[in-house]
Amino acid sequence: MTAPVKSSPLGLTVLALLHYRPLHPYGLQQLIKQWGKEQVVNVGQRAGLYRTIERLHAGGLIAVRQTERDQQYPERTVYEVTAEGRAVARQWLEQMLAVPKSEFPVFPAALSNVPMLTPAEALEVLEKRAEHLAAQRTDLEARQAVDAGSGLPRVTLIENEYVHAMVVAEERWVRAVISDLRNGDLTWSPELLAAFAEHYEAPSAD
């Protein structure tokens, strides 16, 4: 029994795509891009893809179908998913969908240190973020408009709906905070914070 392969978004996607047909690594990357999934799986640098494939291969979840050479191109190894790979893909997928994993994104961590700035400075940087989010949102909306015309079944684009919903939610939240900063519902001063900091006595320090 070899050590079980750890699940990863890219690993799952590779297994899923190999369900449709055996393929070589670069072809997988192309396919991911064609299906518009680069937004969501991170295949930007190929290194991760090759390493993931190696790992899946070592774990027996995929197997070499053939190695072909098309003279002008370097040798390409075509992989196919194994029976075990199918079973594992399903388990991974169910796990990933059913239980939310806590992932420590940077924004909330940064937010927790926002008292380091003055309210005016915080307002400024959050306005920049709101603009970035708005740009991202309109991008997503444009993409959705295009996809709507493609006649693809809705389920194949469901992840875009999710990403959109989350961006919208974040933008709304940021704008709400901005408005609280503007009208003074949310404010602070270094002295006020210092006073409260003293209540929190740290464990034996000096």
Next chain:
Amino acid sequence: MTAPVKSSPLGLTVLALLHYRPLHPYGLQQLIKQWGKEQVVNVGQRAGLYRTIERLHAGGLIAVRQTERDQQYPERTVYEVTAEGRAVARQWLEQMLAVPKSEFPVFPAALSNVPMLTPAEALEVLEKRAEHLAAQRTDLEARQAVDAGSGLPRVTLIENEYVHAMVVAEERWVRAVISDLRNGDLTWSPELLAAFAEHYEAPSAD
């Protein structure tokens, strides 16, 4: 000129806490937990904390204030933030707040492979997720109720508001999809998908 230190949520938090007072690594961990920031910065395993501190130290952002020994405890090194550390912390914070970084969480990646399941199976796993999210949400709400009574300034707890808003948004989205699955607004079958998959001809494969 030594290589610039890469920013990280934990690095920022360490610098921020050392603004209040010089402290040793374990004390920092305790402080993070006391302030309820373990939700958001990931200091669960100390290894990361020690490595981060080493890195900040090597980069000149923090300096050794003293090494004390409290006989019964092992030696503890107390660090303080340097002038450069203060400047860098501010830059990091502004960057992290102002520009959203795309981070590839697993859920959207998993969603993009949801057609591997049947609609009925998808419904089942998403219901599990909705329950997990609801539990997480009520936890956050309980915590907020407690915090509200503590008299702490709102800004010091702002990250909890954000996390709550995002959990709520995700739960709403998941429940909306569940209801679409239930009433048939969202459905699919293997044959339908196979038909569409053929339209997407992959780059030279065989």
Next chain:
DNA sequence: CGAAACTAGTTGCACTGAGACTAGGTGCAG
């Protein structure tokens, strides 16, 4: 015909997450 850009795969490095391990200290129960 030469520069730039694309195809395809490889390599290295720094960082992260998770866990095990050491090693002394403290509290409690049998």
Next chain:
DNA sequence: CTGCACCTAGTCTCAGTGCAACTAGTTTCG
């Protein structure tokens, strides 16, 4: 009063990730 569990404090290792550079052929276009 001894052994067990748990706490404090720090270290180590391993697998996995993100990012960037590098090789080496290929096509495109001025």
